Amino acid sequence: MEHADRIKTNAETLRSLMAKRLGLKRGSLSRRLIKARRRLPAGVRRDIGVIAEAENMAANPKLALRLDADATHGAYDRASTHLKAIDVADRRKGIALSILGSMAFNILAVIVLLIIVLRWRGLV
Structure with a gap:
Protein backbone atom coordinates (compact mmCIF):
# COMPACT_ATOMS: atom_id res chain seq x y z
CA MET A 1 0.00 0.00 0.00
CA GLU A 2 2.98 2.28 0.46
CA HIS A 3 3.56 2.16 -3.28
CA ALA A 4 -0.06 3.15 -3.96
CA ASP A 5 0.29 6.15 -1.63
CA ARG A 6 3.49 7.20 -3.39
CA ILE A 7 1.73 6.98 -6.76
CA LYS A 8 -1.06 9.22 -5.47
CA THR A 9 1.43 11.82 -4.21
CA ASN A 10 3.38 11.62 -7.48
CA ALA A 11 0.19 12.15 -9.47
CA GLU A 12 -0.75 15.11 -7.29
CA THR A 13 2.72 16.60 -7.81
CA LEU A 14 2.39 16.19 -11.59
CA ARG A 15 -1.05 17.82 -11.48
CA SER A 16 0.34 20.83 -9.63
CA LEU A 17 3.32 21.08 -12.02
CA MET A 18 0.99 20.95 -15.02
CA ALA A 19 -1.12 23.68 -13.44
CA LYS A 20 1.89 25.93 -12.81
CA ARG A 21 3.88 25.30 -15.98
CA LEU A 22 1.20 24.61 -18.61
CA GLY A 23 -1.82 26.40 -17.16
CA LEU A 24 -3.89 23.21 -16.97
CA LYS A 25 -5.73 23.69 -13.69
CA ARG A 26 -8.84 21.54 -13.98
CA GLY A 27 -9.52 17.85 -14.37
CA SER A 28 -7.79 14.62 -13.58
CA LEU A 29 -4.27 13.82 -14.69
CA SER A 30 -5.49 11.97 -17.79
CA ARG A 31 -7.78 14.88 -18.71
CA ARG A 32 -4.93 17.35 -18.35
CA LEU A 33 -2.77 15.08 -20.47
CA ILE A 34 -5.35 15.20 -23.26
CA LYS A 35 -5.44 19.00 -23.04
CA ALA A 36 -1.63 19.29 -23.10
CA ARG A 37 -1.34 17.59 -26.52
CA ARG A 38 1.56 19.05 -28.47
CA ARG A 39 2.93 21.15 -25.63
CA LEU A 40 4.66 18.04 -24.32
CA PRO A 41 7.00 15.65 -26.15
CA ALA A 42 5.68 12.17 -26.90
CA GLY A 43 7.90 10.50 -24.30
CA VAL A 44 6.72 12.81 -21.53
CA ARG A 45 3.08 12.31 -22.57
CA ARG A 46 3.64 8.56 -22.40
CA ASP A 47 5.22 8.85 -18.95
CA ILE A 48 2.37 10.97 -17.61
CA GLY A 49 -0.06 8.45 -19.10
CA VAL A 50 1.71 5.68 -17.19
CA ILE A 51 1.30 7.64 -13.95
CA ALA A 52 -2.37 8.39 -14.71
CA GLU A 53 -3.07 4.72 -15.39
CA ALA A 54 -1.16 3.70 -12.26
CA GLU A 55 -3.21 6.17 -10.22
CA ASN A 56 -6.43 4.59 -11.48
CA MET A 57 -5.10 1.11 -10.74
CA ALA A 58 -3.92 2.14 -7.26
CA ALA A 59 -7.51 2.98 -6.32
CA ASN A 60 -8.34 -0.73 -6.53
CA PRO A 61 -6.47 -2.86 -3.94
CA LYS A 62 -6.23 -5.94 -6.16
CA LEU A 63 -5.00 -4.01 -9.17
CA ALA A 64 -2.55 -2.07 -7.01
CA LEU A 65 -0.62 -5.29 -6.46
CA ARG A 66 0.10 -5.50 -10.20
CA LEU A 67 1.82 -2.11 -10.40
CA ASP A 68 5.52 -1.98 -11.23
CA ALA A 69 7.20 0.35 -8.73
CA ASP A 70 10.33 0.92 -10.81
CA ALA A 71 8.43 1.75 -14.01
CA THR A 72 6.11 4.23 -12.33
CA HIS A 73 8.93 5.86 -10.38
CA GLY A 74 11.04 6.23 -13.53
CA ALA A 75 8.10 7.67 -15.45
CA TYR A 76 7.46 10.15 -12.65
CA ASP A 77 11.11 11.22 -12.56
CA ARG A 78 11.26 11.83 -16.32
CA ALA A 79 7.94 13.70 -16.43
CA SER A 80 8.62 15.87 -13.39
CA THR A 81 12.11 16.73 -14.66
CA HIS A 82 10.68 17.91 -17.96
CA LEU A 83 7.84 19.87 -16.36
CA LYS A 84 10.20 21.58 -13.92
CA ALA A 85 12.43 22.65 -16.82
CA ILE A 86 9.62 24.54 -18.59
Whole structure:
Protein backbone atom coordinates (compact mmCIF):
# COMPACT_ATOMS: atom_id res chain seq x y z
CA MET A 1 0.00 0.00 0.00
CA GLU A 2 2.98 2.28 0.46
CA HIS A 3 3.56 2.16 -3.28
CA ALA A 4 -0.06 3.15 -3.96
CA ASP A 5 0.29 6.15 -1.63
CA ARG A 6 3.49 7.20 -3.39
CA ILE A 7 1.73 6.98 -6.76
CA LYS A 8 -1.06 9.22 -5.47
CA THR A 9 1.43 11.82 -4.21
CA ASN A 10 3.38 11.62 -7.48
CA ALA A 11 0.19 12.15 -9.47
CA GLU A 12 -0.75 15.11 -7.29
CA THR A 13 2.72 16.60 -7.81
CA LEU A 14 2.39 16.19 -11.59
CA ARG A 15 -1.05 17.82 -11.48
CA SER A 16 0.34 20.83 -9.63
CA LEU A 17 3.32 21.08 -12.02
CA MET A 18 0.99 20.95 -15.02
CA ALA A 19 -1.12 23.68 -13.44
CA LYS A 20 1.89 25.93 -12.81
CA ARG A 21 3.88 25.30 -15.98
CA LEU A 22 1.20 24.61 -18.61
CA GLY A 23 -1.82 26.40 -17.16
CA LEU A 24 -3.89 23.21 -16.97
CA LYS A 25 -5.73 23.69 -13.69
CA ARG A 26 -8.84 21.54 -13.98
CA GLY A 27 -9.52 17.85 -14.37
CA SER A 28 -7.79 14.62 -13.58
CA LEU A 29 -4.27 13.82 -14.69
CA SER A 30 -5.49 11.97 -17.79
CA ARG A 31 -7.78 14.88 -18.71
CA ARG A 32 -4.93 17.35 -18.35
CA LEU A 33 -2.77 15.08 -20.47
CA ILE A 34 -5.35 15.20 -23.26
CA LYS A 35 -5.44 19.00 -23.04
CA ALA A 36 -1.63 19.29 -23.10
CA ARG A 37 -1.34 17.59 -26.52
CA ARG A 38 1.56 19.05 -28.47
CA ARG A 39 2.93 21.15 -25.63
CA LEU A 40 4.66 18.04 -24.32
CA PRO A 41 7.00 15.65 -26.15
CA ALA A 42 5.68 12.17 -26.90
CA GLY A 43 7.90 10.50 -24.30
CA VAL A 44 6.72 12.81 -21.53
CA ARG A 45 3.08 12.31 -22.57
CA ARG A 46 3.64 8.56 -22.40
CA ASP A 47 5.22 8.85 -18.95
CA ILE A 48 2.37 10.97 -17.61
CA GLY A 49 -0.06 8.45 -19.10
CA VAL A 50 1.71 5.68 -17.19
CA ILE A 51 1.30 7.64 -13.95
CA ALA A 52 -2.37 8.39 -14.71
CA GLU A 53 -3.07 4.72 -15.39
CA ALA A 54 -1.16 3.70 -12.26
CA GLU A 55 -3.21 6.17 -10.22
CA ASN A 56 -6.43 4.59 -11.48
CA MET A 57 -5.10 1.11 -10.74
CA ALA A 58 -3.92 2.14 -7.26
CA ALA A 59 -7.51 2.98 -6.32
CA ASN A 60 -8.34 -0.73 -6.53
CA PRO A 61 -6.47 -2.86 -3.94
CA LYS A 62 -6.23 -5.94 -6.16
CA LEU A 63 -5.00 -4.01 -9.17
CA ALA A 64 -2.55 -2.07 -7.01
CA LEU A 65 -0.62 -5.29 -6.46
CA ARG A 66 0.10 -5.50 -10.20
CA LEU A 67 1.82 -2.11 -10.40
CA ASP A 68 5.52 -1.98 -11.23
CA ALA A 69 7.20 0.35 -8.73
CA ASP A 70 10.33 0.92 -10.81
CA ALA A 71 8.43 1.75 -14.01
CA THR A 72 6.11 4.23 -12.33
CA HIS A 73 8.93 5.86 -10.38
CA GLY A 74 11.04 6.23 -13.53
CA ALA A 75 8.10 7.67 -15.45
CA TYR A 76 7.46 10.15 -12.65
CA ASP A 77 11.11 11.22 -12.56
CA ARG A 78 11.26 11.83 -16.32
CA ALA A 79 7.94 13.70 -16.43
CA SER A 80 8.62 15.87 -13.39
CA THR A 81 12.11 16.73 -14.66
CA HIS A 82 10.68 17.91 -17.96
CA LEU A 83 7.84 19.87 -16.36
CA LYS A 84 10.20 21.58 -13.92
CA ALA A 85 12.43 22.65 -16.82
CA ILE A 86 9.62 24.54 -18.59
CA ASP A 87 10.13 28.30 -18.33
CA VAL A 88 6.75 30.00 -18.42
CA ALA A 89 8.14 33.47 -19.12
CA ASP A 90 10.20 32.16 -22.03
CA ARG A 91 7.14 30.44 -23.49
CA ARG A 92 5.21 33.72 -23.32
CA LYS A 93 8.06 35.61 -24.97
CA GLY A 94 8.25 32.98 -27.70
CA ILE A 95 4.54 33.22 -28.42
CA ALA A 96 4.67 37.03 -28.51
CA LEU A 97 7.69 37.02 -30.82
CA SER A 98 6.02 34.50 -33.09
CA ILE A 99 2.92 36.67 -33.41
CA LEU A 100 4.98 39.82 -34.00
CA GLY A 101 7.11 38.05 -36.59
CA SER A 102 4.10 36.83 -38.56
CA MET A 103 2.53 40.30 -38.41
CA ALA A 104 5.77 41.90 -39.66
CA PHE A 105 5.96 39.42 -42.52
CA ASN A 106 2.34 40.09 -43.49
CA ILE A 107 2.87 43.87 -43.47
CA LEU A 108 6.02 43.48 -45.56
CA ALA A 109 4.18 41.26 -48.05
CA VAL A 110 1.35 43.80 -48.42
CA ILE A 111 3.82 46.64 -49.01
CA VAL A 112 5.68 44.63 -51.66
CA LEU A 113 2.40 43.75 -53.40
CA LEU A 114 1.31 47.38 -53.28
CA ILE A 115 4.57 48.50 -54.90
CA ILE A 116 4.24 45.81 -57.58
CA VAL A 117 0.67 46.85 -58.40
CA LEU A 118 1.59 50.55 -58.50
CA ARG A 119 4.56 49.77 -60.77
CA TRP A 120 2.39 47.63 -63.04
CA ARG A 121 -0.21 50.40 -63.36
CA GLY A 122 2.50 52.91 -64.16
CA LEU A 123 1.95 55.10 -61.11
CA VAL A 124 5.48 54.69 -59.73
